[in-house]
Structure formats: C-alpha cells, structure tokens
Amino acid sequence: MQLVSGRPSAEECLARSAREVRCYDFLDRLAISYERVDHPAADTMEVCADIDRVLGATICKNLFLCNRQQTAFYLLMIPGGKVFHTKDLSHQLGIARLSFGSADKMAELLDVHPGSVSVLALMNDPDRRVRLLIDEDVRKGAFFGCHPCENTSSLRLSTDDLLHKILPALGHEPTFVTLPDAAAPQG
Structure with missing residues (x-):
C-alpha cells in the first residue's frame, strides 16, 4: 500500500466504479486536497488498522x-476504535x-453497499433523507479517513474541509453527538 496525493489517473479511473469516480470529481470541484491509498477490500475496522497506519x-x-x-435514517461517523451502543445514541436523539x-x-438512499458507506455517500442523497450524525x-x-464510496480505496481528508466545504456543498447539516469511549463508565 502506498499513499498518493489526489485522484487515480484517468486510465485507472476507467477501472473504477462510477460512484467512486464521482467522489473524486466532487472533491476536485471543491478544490479539496486529499491523500489516497488503494488496497484490497476493507469491510471491517480490523482490516482498516493497517490502512490507518499508511x-x-x-x-x-x-x-x-x-x-x-x-422512516428516519441516519449516518453516524465515529472514530474507528470507539465501541457503539445504540442506547447511548437513541437517548441523545x-x-x-x-x-x-x-x-x-x-x-436506495446512498447508492453504496455495506462496508463502503462514508460521508461522501451523502452526495447521493439530494433529498436529505439521511441525517448526518x-x-x-x-x-x-x-x-x-473514509472510503470514496468503495472499500478498495481510503482517503485522508481534513476535518476542517469536511465541516466548512464538503458538508455545505452537500447541503447536509450535521448533528454532533457525544458517545462514550469504551473505557468510560456507562451511566
């Protein structure tokens, strides 16, 4: 695995899915810098550990x-190592x-399959049926880090770009939540 700047070459893009190429087009239109690593399919957080290091x-x-x-749908972004308990989020919402x-x-709503969903998939939700958390x-x-709607590549993006460029361009207003760390006592 090798870290590279920006999108794959035009020739490489021919072998990629249209949904992945749309992610690169979207980021390039916004003049957002990003780094990319291509890798075998990564559909679990355990597989992502090596990718994280690169x-x-x-x-x-x-x-x-x-x-x-x-009837209500949500996309939750949490750090990869954080354990998720539905009751913690249900209570906050x-x-x-x-x-x-x-x-x-x-x-249907995000045009992605399990293991490939990311915040960039919200560009496939112009009706804003999915609430971002x-x-x-x-x-x-x-x-x-996130996938460009395919789990065979991963991108490193600036959180500042996410909050001030990507989300406004997508038209999705985030809701910020606080989920406990695994080591924190559950109340």
Whole structure:
C-alpha cells in the first residue's frame, strides 16, 4: 500500500466504479486536497488498522442506522476504535430505539453497499433523507479517513474541509453527538 496525493489517473479511473469516480470529481470541484491509498477490500475496522497506519489518519466507522419504523435514517461517523451502543445514541436523539438500516435501504438512499458507506455517500442523497450524525471526537481531530464510496480505496481528508466545504456543498447539516469511549463508565 502506498499513499498518493489526489485522484487515480484517468486510465485507472476507467477501472473504477462510477460512484467512486464521482467522489473524486466532487472533491476536485471543491478544490479539496486529499491523500489516497488503494488496497484490497476493507469491510471491517480490523482490516482498516493497517490502512490507518499508511493513511496517517483513523478511518471513521460509518454506521447506517434507522428508527424502529424505518422512516428516519441516519449516518453516524465515529472514530474507528470507539465501541457503539445504540442506547447511548437513541437517548441523545430522543428516539425509542435505533437499529442498523438494511443494505437495500442503504443502496436506495446512498447508492453504496455495506462496508463502503462514508460521508461522501451523502452526495447521493439530494433529498436529505439521511441525517448526518458526527461524534465530537471526529470533529476534534485534524484529519479523518473514509472510503470514496468503495472499500478498495481510503482517503485522508481534513476535518476542517469536511465541516466548512464538503458538508455545505452537500447541503447536509450535521448533528454532533457525544458517545462514550469504551473505557468510560456507562451511566
């Protein structure tokens, strides 16, 4: 694995999915600098550990969630090493119960498959049916890592660019949440 700046070459883009190329086009239109590492499919956080070291940023865990009625959908960005408990987030949002959204709903709303979802998939949600939730620990970091809607590449992006360029361009206003660290006592 090698860290490179920017998008793949035009020739390499021909072998990539349209959804991945749209991510590079989107970032380039916004004049956002980013680094990229290409790798075998990474669909678990354990596999992402080696990628994190090359990338120089922690790849965010991106969770596609929904309410019990499957009428409200959420994309949660949390640090890769943080353990997620639905009750912690449900309580903050005032929702009785959250669960993981289905792969079919993820494909319908974000045009991605499990293991490839990231904040960049929100460009496929012009109707803003998915609410973005960002853990405060992600906001505190200078950089974060994410997939460009395919889990065979990972990007290092500036958190400042996320908050001040990417999200405004996507039209998605984030809700910031505070989820406890695994070592923190649960209350």
